[in-house]
Amino acid sequence: MLTTTLTLFVTLTSLALFGIASLTLWWQMYAWRTPETYAATHFAPPDGGRELSFSLLLPARHEKDVLAATVRQLLRTEHPRYEILLIVGHDDPGTRAVAELLAARAPDRVRVIVDRHAVKNKPRALNTALPHCRGEVVGVIDAEDQVDARLLTHVDHTFRTTGADVVQGGVQLMNFQSSWYSLRNCLEYFFWFRSRLHLQAAKGFIPLGGNTVFVRTALLRDAGGWDPDCLAEDCDLGVRLSSGGARTVVAYDPMLVTREETPGSLVALLKQRTRWNQGFLQVYRKRDWAELPTFSQRMLARYTLATPFFQAFTGLLVPVNLAVALWAQVHLGVTALSFLPALTCVMTLVFEGVGLHDFGRQYESYVRPSDYVKLVLGGPAYQLLLAAAALRAVWRECLGRSDWELTPHTGAHLRPEETAPKEAAPVRPLPVQPTPQPTPQPTPPVPGPLSGTRGKVREGALR
Numbered sequence: 001m002l003t004t005t006l007t008l009f010v011t012l013t014s015l016a017l018f019g020i021a022s023l024t025l026w027w028q029m030y031a032w033r034t035p036e037t038y039a040a041t042h043f044a045p046p047d048g049g050r051e052l053s054f055s056l057l058l059p060a061r062h063e064k065d066v067l068a069a070t071v072r073q074l075l076r077t078e079h080p081r082y083e084i085l086l087i088v089g090h091d092d093p094g095t096r097a098v099a100e101l102l103a104a105r106a107p108d109r110v111r112v113i114v115d116r117h118a119v120k121n122k123p124r125a126l127n128t129a130l131p132h133c134r135g136e137v138v139g140v141i142d143a144e145d146q147v148d149a150r151l152l153t154h155v156d157h158t159f160r161t162t163g164a165d166v167v168q169g170g171v172q173l174m175n176f177q178s179s180w181y182s183l184r185n186c187l188e189y190f191f192w193f194r195s196r197l198h199l200q201a202a203k204g205f206i207p208l209g210g211n212t213v214f215v216r217t218a219l220l221r222d223a224g225g226w227d228p229d230c231l232a233e234d235c236d237l238g239v240r241l242s243s244g245g246a247r248t249v250v251a252y253d254p255m256l257v258t259r260e261e262t263p264g265s266l267v268a269l270l271k272q273r274t275r276w277n278q279g280f281l282q283v284y285r286k287r288d289w290a291e292l293p294t295f296s297q298r299m300l301a302r303y304t305l306a307t308p309f310f311q312a313f314t315g316l317l318v319p320v321n322l323a324v325a326l327w328a329q330v331h332l333g334v335t336a337l338s339f340l341p342a343l344t345c346v347m348t349l350v351f352e353g354v355g356l357h358d359f360g361r362q363y364e365s366y367v368r369p370s371d372y373v374k375l376v377l378g379g380p381a382y383q384l385l386l387a388a389a390a391l392r393a394v395w396r397e398c399l400g401r402s403d404w405e406l407t408p409h410t411g412a413h414l415r416p417e418e419t420a421p422k423e424a425a426p427v428r429p430l431p432v433q434p435t436p437q438p439t440p441q442p443t444p445p446v447p448g449p450l451s452g453t454r455g456k457v458r459e460g461a462l463r
Helices: 002-028 035-040 067-074 093-105 122-132 151-162 180-203 217-222 233-243 266-286 295-305 307-327 332-338 340-362 369-399
Strands: 054-060 082-089 110-115 137-140 166-168 171-173 213-216 248-250 258-260
Touching: 002 180, 002 307, 002 332, 002 340, 054 067, 054 122, 054 151, 067 082, 067 093, 082 093, 082 122, 093 110, 110 122, 122 233, 137 151, 137 217, 151 166, 151 213, 171 180, 180 248, 180 266, 180 295, 180 340, 180 369, 213 217, 213 233, 233 248, 233 266, 233 295, 266 295, 266 307, 266 369, 295 307, 307 369, 332 340, 340 369
Parallel strands: 054 082, 054 137, 082 110, 166 248, 171 258
Antiparallel strands: 137 213, 166 213
16 A cells, blocks of 8 residues: 555656646747747847837835946936936935935936835835836836846837837846856846746736836826735736736847846845745735636646745655655656656756857857856756745745845946946936826825735726
8 A cells, every 4th residue: 555655656746747847948948949939039120219208217225336337327328218216215325325416416317216115125116106207118127237228229119119018128147157056047037038938928928027127107007006015016017917918028139138146145045036936926816817818828827926836846846756766665667757857857957058058159258167067066956945945935925924035236247347437318308297296205005906905907008
């Protein structure tokens, strides 16, 4: 009886692990399936028109070390119609001083919005600034981002030529040689923004990225802004907009990606992944995805949002499965079956090696032989870290803990030329739209459906 039970356990878990790994690998390689698919992932060449206006929201909390470099780079933007809203906490005097100095140097471009919420997090900061946006499109930029000067021109063209409601640009971690885990972290972003998000958009369900995402202002206001209590406010917004029928276009171009840095320590990476995983669980629990029109979209949503469960499940089962197969008395064929997930692991390593080479080529970075060694040797440890973060997220969700664990930034991704002062582009005023005027009082969360447990896009808001 025990042997039969163990045999069944090893068989089912091996097949489950193999299926999860195979599906993940297939989706990960979406952009490289055909030359046509790969070509379609890029921004189309702009036509020279610059008709839309942009409000760039930049929440900054304890980011005084990197904020100035980010704003200087944004002020080099070649598109003439944009404004930068720096959102700082009332209890963060260091960052606020830097923000106000930057606003004083470019008063026609930069404004400072003070977030006076008692509980601070990114979605509350974004909601604080949303009523003050004058642009036709709202873009989200993180405090450490380095944004290409040509990006808004390409985004403008994409909105006008595709009829998109949302445009998601590429984000890329750059300091892949800082540590063994930073290499894998950079490669993970490369596959996600270079390939996986394009599949999600093609299927009509996409968890948006946290920055370099652009949404039509009217649509964003109709949606009620961001969920102030969600740890993955970007994912939540993408799910609600997808469920409401919004069209999202994803574009990736190595010359136009927003450059970022990896977390500076393993603890910081663990906390960051915990926050993201728990946010996905929160979005799954809200069930806005259940409003998606087709069964396949709902299944994709279930699988995507339940990823933390799969990672935790994998982290627990892999060692148990191998231990049972090696030391328990089960049939030889079942023992061989238990190594089936290892086949997908080998295939994944091969594709990761090719991806690392492609990353180095696209970003003109020399990939050393030792980097390929780190890629292979660091794989198991990195997967254990991801599994630990997923388990921690599930545990925190069960305990009802949802405090925001901030990821510190040091500017490890900045190039020397990006730290030097830059001149701002010529100013062309944005069209004035009726918006509430700033007041010294605390700004309440943006009114709308997000005040309840499930935010919905109002009927008629989407084309």
